Amino acid sequence: MIKNRKKKNDKFIVGIDEVGRGAIAGPLVLGAAAGYLNNKNKKFLTRVKDSKKLTFNQRLLWYKKFKDSDLNFYCVFISNNFIDKYGMSKSLKEGVKRLLKKIDKKIDLVLLDGGLKAPEKYKQKTIIRGDDKVPFISAASIYAKVKRDLYMIRMDKKINYCFTDHKGYGTKKHFLLIKKNGISKVHRKTFLKNIVKK
DSSP states (O other): OOOSOOOTTOOEEEEEEEEOTTOSBSOEEEEEEEEEOOHHHHHHHTTOOOGGGSOHHHHHHHHHHHHHSSOEEEEEEEOHHHHHHHOHHHHHHHHHHHHHHHOOSOOSEEEEETTOOOOTTSOEEEETTHHHHOHHHHHHHHHHHHHHHHHHHHHHHHSOSOHHHHTTSOOHHHHHHHHHHOOOTTBOHHHHHHHHHO
């Protein structure tokens, strides 16, 4: 259900970003921040920063603030198995499609971070480094990153790969654990094939 109500000329905007594209373990997560482009949302969004410029705790604070805002947030997880089977390009495309399907509202404009594309029926704009330039995308990026990080922290409790430290990205520590323990059920095997050989 959409939180805020439309005033006469307000447009309903959706910002989309993904996280986990360069990881070697865990899902790809796409997030969306959606709402009317009214004064209240504009004021709230002016303070939002690119998720890459925030610490984990700072992102968590924003995540909590999002619940009390007039924006609506959505996310989808594309599993490591889907990525292994279909590749990253199709995974991104599928993620955007699933995400927009969740939004039960007439969308006036979809703003996407570089490399992402929505189905042709949507009016859309792709912005290179959009997570740094466009607040709707920045908010979506924070939301997706927190969702993915929390998932990887839960995974860390089940399997010993120190995901709390590196969240599934290819750090030296991560590779040493792969060498010691082998590949886990959450690793992206197609990404690791050549790395493991080396």
